[in-house]
């Protein structure tokens with residue numbers, strides 16, 4: 402079975418009119434009037450095919466198609482409708498509207514799903530107005546405390562609670578209720594699928610992240626009077642460390658990533674040898690063991706070059722978020738659907754955060770990626786083609802049907 406690609410594309414374009422920016426992007430920050438207008442348009446479409454509409458206490462919106470076994474826990478599709486300031490038209494929105502298109506297609510073909518199917522719109526995924534990001538799904542899954550999040554304010558001092566009241570986006574649907582499965586379709590937001598010319602990314606999980614704060618300390622001295630061999634130059638030592646660390650990842654961790662995004666030189670001056678540098682290391686890997694091995698080798702390299710350059714080095718672990726492994730049964734429903742539809746595909750790991758990463762702690766979860774132009778996202782120029790949109794939604798539809806059938810077979 403296939404979805405109606407023209408209808409999906411028209412819905413994407415209609416949604417993009419709400420909060421449209423001059424350069425073809427969207428601004429719909431969470432719980433603003435524009436965000437709520439987007440939700441209302443979705444609800445209007447949901448009403449046309451008889452979906453029920455409910456909210457939970459953190460403003461997540463759920464549209465539901467009942468099943469024959471309507472008492473059972475639902476299989477859920479979803480993503481988010483909020484955007485970055487001057488963000489794109491597809492990040493999040495694509496997953497919601499692909500989910501709607503699945504439900505519309507089931508309605509067109511009068512398919513009676515055995516178990517209920519829901520479409521979730523998670524509140525404030527982007528974290529652009531209220532921080533942190535992925536707020537609605539984190540409260541739903543119990544990762545964040547409801548009360549604390551409700552008291553969070555934006556820059557103008559308005560709280561999540563007051564904005565939920567004002568926009569009437571709060572309801573009584575139970576937080577943390579059981580889902581049998583969660584599927585999220587999303588644009589890749591990176592260049593891999595496009596470069597590999599693959600139509601679908603079968604997402605196997607999310608990578609682990611480890612942040613280190615490093616301080617290299619030498620000795621401040623006059624740039625003109627201190628001979629080269631008498632220096633304790635923290636800048637030169639740090640530069641050698643960075644080169645060696647990058648080489649280590651290239652050579653030993655082909656699926657790993659390392660980034661040095663921040664650096665500050667204490668009392669910097671062009672004619673003083675830098676005494677102290679504070680900098681950051683961001684390590685990422687889809688496998689937790691490999692991530693820890695990367696950390697250990699990072700330590701060894703830092704200590705080696707500190708010694709070689711007569712410096713001291715302090716290393717503090719700032720943050721560690723373990724890798725996410727998606728559910729193998731769900732991944733298989735996606736992989737089989739992709740194969741049956743004859744689409745080119747590859748396994749891929751999510752580089753960005755998504756509501757699905759939170760949901761994976763709550764229920765069997767997986768994601769479906771489609772390519773986006775130049776891998777560009779969080780940008781007004783974010784773009785996909787009609788065909789790319791169709792492929793992802795076709796896969797979502799078939800994976801959902803496959804899951805429904807498998808579940809029925811297991812129950813009987």
Ligand SMILES: [Zn+2]
Pocket residue numbers: 481492493526587755
């Ligand atoms: Zn997103």
